[in-house]
Amino acid sequence: MNHRPRKVALIGWGAIGRVVGGALAAGEVPGAELAGIVDNRPLGDAVPAPQLTVEQALAACDLVxxxxxxxxxxxxxxxxxxSGTDLLVASTGALTDExxxxxxxxxxxxxxxFTGGAVGGLDLLQAVRAMGPLGEVTLTTTKLPATLEQPWMDEETLARLRTATAPVEVMSGTARDVPARFPRSTNVAASVALATGDLDAVRVRVVADPAAAHTSHVIEASGxxxxxxxxxxxLPDAANPATSQVVPYAxxxxxxxLAGRRGQIL
Known part of the structure; x- marks a missing residue:
């Protein structure tokens, strides 16, 4: 039986959107096609689909x-x-707002x-959670210092980041607190919390390491x-080091x- 392809609109034409949109336009996702792109910057003609407003996108697609x-x-x-349109969220940190x-x-x-983005093991944590609550969950995220600079930081904190010669803990807290302070760098914390079912039970450490050739996420859980x-x-994305190269592929x-491809691990 033939199914109508899902018409997809992308909100965002940055490091993630360009890869996702390019793959959709090239027909690399069977059962899905790119209907439009929403971005608050003029994109010109060098995009593979029309630039739309959000309202136009909702009229033209069934998945954003x-x-x-x-x-x-x-x-x-x-x-x-x-509007009746499905939504796939990459920035899971928004969901820390209960x-x-x-x-x-x-x-x-x-x-x-929601997509798991730059981290794996979430399906197993969900399965374990079904057997009973996890007693302790920790996440340690390590990134280059420049990717962790935030507008709310004072001059002392910024100087500590910019002059670091070894790993420096920038913040520790719960998965409720940390993604709100690092909105582009700690969506993984929210993804782990969504999998385990408790924002306050996931303890998060954010570490800046000037020698971090890779972005790392270490999840430890016990029960x-x-x-x-x-x-x-x-490897961080070259155009946007705050995100990892793998995220658009996730x-x-x-x-x-969502487009119904068969034969994959779920």
């Missing part, structure tokens, strides 16, 4: 991919879902989906049924699942 940051989820998430998360999950008829440790090390994998 957020690839532009947490602010897009807050501003447009409910409107996308209320009121927003509740509203998105309650809004329809569109459905909201009555076992203990688990996952470590991933990614989005594409999620898109492939």
């Amino acid at each position: 991919v957020e690839a532009a940051g947490q602010g897009v989820v807050r501003e447009w998430g409910e409107a996308v879902l209320a 009121e927003l998360a509740k509203r998105l999950l309650a809004t329809g008829p569109g459905r909201v989906y 009555p049924h076992g203990s688990y440790r996952f470590e991933v090390r990614h 989005v594409l994998r999620s898109l492939a699942a």
Whole structure:
């Protein structure tokens, strides 16, 4: 039986959006096609689909991919879902706002989906959680200092980052606190918390390392049924070192699942 291809609109034409949009335009995601691109900058003619407003995108597609940051989820998430359009969220850090998360999950008829992005093992943590709560979950994220600089930092903190010659802990807290302070760098913390079901139970450390050729995420979890440790090390994206090269491909994998590709591990 033939299924109508999913018409996809991308919000964001940056490091993630360009890879995802290029693959869609090249027909690399069976069952999905690129209908348009939403971006607040003029993109000219060098894009593989029309540049649209959000309202035009909702009229032209049945799936929106957020690839532009947490602010897009807050501003447009409910409107996308209320229009009957599905939403795939890359910036999972927005979901640390529990009121927003509740509203998105309650809004329809569109459905909201999340991609794991730069980290693995979330499916196993979800399976373990089904057997009972995990007692302790920690995440240590290590990145280049320049990718962790934030507008709220005082001069002393910025100087400590810029002059670091060894790893420096920049912040520690829960998965509720940290993604809000590092909106472009710690979506992984929110993804781990979504998998384990408790924002406050996931302890997060953010480390700046001037020698970090790779971005690393180390997840450790334990509970009555076992203990688990996952470590991933990614090359940062050359155009946007705050994100890892693998993230757009994680989005594409999620898109492939939503488009109904068969024979993949779920």
